[in-house]
Amino acid sequence: MVKATILGAAGGIGQPLSLLLRLNEKIDELSLYDIVNTVGVAADLSHIPTHQVIKGYAPKDKNDSETIKVALKGSDIVIIPAGIPRKPGMTRDDLFKINAGIVKNLVHQAGLSCPDAFICVISNPVNSTVPIAVEELKRLGVFNPRKVFGITTLDNLRLEEFLSSALEGKVSAADLYSDVIAIGGHSGDSIVPLINGWRKNFASDGEEYSKLVKRVQFGGDEVVKAKDGKGSATLSMATAAYRFVNNLLDAITAANSSTVKEVAFVKIDELKTKKVPLFISKHTQYFSLPIVLGKDGIELVEFPEYLSEPEVLMTKHAVEKVKADVTKGFNFVHGSKL
Ligand SMILES: NC(=O)c1ccc[n+]([C@@H]2O[C@H](COP(=O)([O-])OP(=O)(O)OC[C@H]3O[C@@H](n4cnc5c(N)ncnc54)[C@H](O)[C@@H]3O)[C@@H](O)[C@H]2O)c1
Numbered sequence: 516m517v518k519a520t521i522l523g524a525a526g527g528i529g530q531p532l533s534l535l536l537r538l539n540e541k542i543d544e545l546s547l548y549d550i551v552n553t554v555g556v557a558a559d560l561s562h563i564p565t566h567q568v569i570k571g572y573a574p575k576d577k578n579d580s581e582t583i584k585v586a587l588k589g590s591d592i593v594i595i596p597a598g599i600p601r602k603p604g605m606t607r608d609d610l611f612k613i614n615a616g617i618v619k620n621l622v623h624q625a626g627l628s629c630p631d632a633f634i635c636v637i638s639n640p641v642n643s644t645v646p647i648a649v650e651e652l653k654r655l656g657v658f659n660p661r662k663v664f665g666i667t668t669l670d671n672l673r674l675e676e677f678l679s680s681a682l683e684g685k686v687s688a689a690d691l692y693s694d695v696i697a698i699g700g701h702s703g704d705s706i707v708p709l710i711n712g713w714r715k716n717f718a719s720d721g722e723e724y725s726k727l728v729k730r731v732q733f734g735g736d737e738v739v740k741a742k743d744g745k746g747s748a749t750l751s752m753a754t755a756a757y758r759f760v761n762n763l764l765d766a767i768t769a770a771n772s773s774t775v776k777e778v779a780f781v782k783i784d785e786l787k788t789k790k791v792p793l794f795i796s797k798h799t800q801y802f803s804l805p806i807v808l809g810k811d812g813i814e815l816v817e818f819p820e821y822l823s824e825p826e827v828l829m830t831k832h833a834v835e836k837v838k839a840d841v842t843k844g845f846n847f848v849h850g851s852k853l
């Protein structure tokens with residue numbers, strides 16, 4: 516029996532993600548929690564015939580801390596898209612003031628009600644909200660580094676799609692899945708797109724390549740601008756989160772001991788790593804990198820086989836950015852310097 520809970524389930528990401536997960540056969544119970552509208556969303560989805568039990572929960576009032584406990588109890592996977600999205604002119608870091616507290620409180624509840632659950636953090640700024648989640652779980656004494664993820668899958672979706680279109684159909688986006696990956700963090704130039712051998716398909720003046728890199732790094736801004744004050748990426752993000760969660764489900768429900776590869780923002784210093792260079796591991800405890808998922812979560816963090824010179828430079832820059840964002844998240848929980 517697998518129970519998955521979405522916190523922030525009635526939002527722009529929450530609703531399409533709830534729909535996708537409603538159709539997933541590996542989930543037996545889908546629990547939807549939000550501070551508004553969840554009962555309606557759950558009622559609507561409950562008319563789709565599947566084997567799942569589905570329940571919607573919303574707190575009765577501001578002081579109700581019991582409903583979320585019921586929503587979370589027994590969860591194997593908790594997915595958190597709760598929080599405010601950007602408006603044009605804002606950075607993801609501008610969301611920190613509000614989202615830091617939301618993520619801390621929700622993870623606190625998860626730590627109490629389902630301490631063994633996998634925690635997937637979507638709320639921005641991911642580079643800081645993941646350390647907040649980790650430190651909160653540590654305070655409760657239930658942190659397991661193999662089970663906490665910042666979802667950076669959307670950067671990978673964008674890289675696959677934008678590279679395929681930059682190469683004008685020479686390769687489909689589907690064929691680029693897991694051939695090219697984005698590592699680093701999840702904001703601006705902390706995002707490092709790695710394009711493997713495809714670099715040779717770009718002109719030697721580097722202009723088209725730079726355009727691709729910038730488009731992946733600032734893809735979020737493209738959507739925020741187009742939505743013109745009505746939020747940020749939701750449908751592509753729900754697709755991205757679904758890909759990640761579905762892979763996680765494959766790994767944790769596998770009948771044999773087979774593993775699944777993914778990429779996520781994780782606490783690398785407490786995990787088994789392979790070939791992660793010192794210029795990363797010496798300077799930051801967190802980074803988005805390829806991971807191998809098994810029954811109990813992350814088995815290994817692997818560094819990609821090959822990085823070009825510009826990719827190494829971008830990665831070094833990303834390390835500095837991520838490090839500062841991580842410190843901010845840590846300080847939010849502890850109120851003191853690292
Ligand atoms: N990781 C990524 O790649 C990525 C991509 C897109 C968006 N995001 C982030 O995801 C977050 C959500 O985006 P959205 O477009 O769905 O926003 P939204 O405003 O449409 O939905 C957020 C939902 O969270 C709910 N919420 C707020 N506080 C809550 C609480 N304490 N408990 C439960 N629910 C609560 C709101 O009621 C709302 O329904 C934002 O922070 C956004 O920046 C991350």
Ligand SMILES: O=C(O)C[C@H](O)C(=O)O
Binds near residue numbers: 600
């Ligand atoms: O850009 C945003 O604020 C949302 C999200 O992080 C994205 O990459 O689309």
